[in-house]
Amino acid sequence: TQLLEQSPQFLSIQEGENLTVYCNSSSVFSSLQWYRQEPGEGPVLLVTVVTGGEVKKLKRLTFQFGDARKDSSLHITAAQPGDTGLYLCAGLHQAGTALIFGKGTTLSVSS
Amino acid sequence: GAGVSQTPSNKVTEKGKYVELRCDPISGHTALYWYRQSLGQGPEFLIYFQGTGAADDSGLPNDRFFAVRPEGSVSTLKIQRTERGDSAVYLCASSSGPAREQFFGPGTRLTVL
Numbered sequence: 442t443q444l445l446e447q448s449p450q451f452l453s454i455q456e457g458e459n460l461t462v463y464c465n466s467s468s469v470f471s472s473l474q475w476y477r478q479e480p481g482e483g484p485v486l487l488v489t490v491v492t493g494g495e496v497k498k499l500k501r502l503t504f505q506f507g508d509a510r511k512d513s514s515l516h517i518t519a520a521q522p523g524d525t526g527l528y529l530c531a532g533l534h535q536a537g538t539a540l541i542f543g544k545g546t547t548l549s550v551s552s
Numbered sequence: 553g554a555g556v557s558q559t560p561s562n563k564v565t566e567k568g569k570y571v572e573l574r575c576d577p578i579s580g581h582t583a584l585y586w587y588r589q590s591l592g593q594g595p596e597f598l599i600y601f602q603g604t605g606a607a608d609d610s611g612l613p614n615d616r617f618f619a620v621r622p623e624g625s626v627s628t629l630k631i632q633r634t635e636r637g638d639s640a641v642y643l644c645a646s647s648s649g650p651a652r653e654q655f656f657g658p659g660t661r662l663t664v665l
Contacts, residue, residue, distance in 0.1 A: 484656050
């Protein structure tokens, strides 16, 4: 069983602070995706990383894929209340087609 | 439609009853996935269709769960003899092919009393 461990599980910060969410596994993934999910809605894809060491930026969000393709991180700069939500990482194993999700990180940003 | 749609959005049923959950994928997407998300957890894979056939049903928890996609578009997830532990949000996703990016619907929240 390939597991994705996400940390922290909960994060409550003030507007303007920076934060990092981690996603770790003992398995290699062909790609890793980050989703954001709001209450009552399905996950919405933020980014896909494919190459070991890859870094992608989406406005204030920076995503990194580990060199060995076993881990990833999401860094948010100057968090805003609109960033509040559940952040999920999901890996796609080389031989499979189903996404394996972490448990998620619930982020709350207060003004 | 523009995105994946799921009906109903909410379903409340009694223990032992039969339920059907429907998913309309993005037009033209050949791959369709069902996931289940319990409170405080990430989605867990149930079943994957490529076209009309179930390519991978290894995530179905037991034989009370069954899914069909007879014409390669709409899919129905069927749960027999529901149990309280089946309560969760059931998510559907579609993609243009295997290992492609998946787009999720809003989910059906199932509550078994």
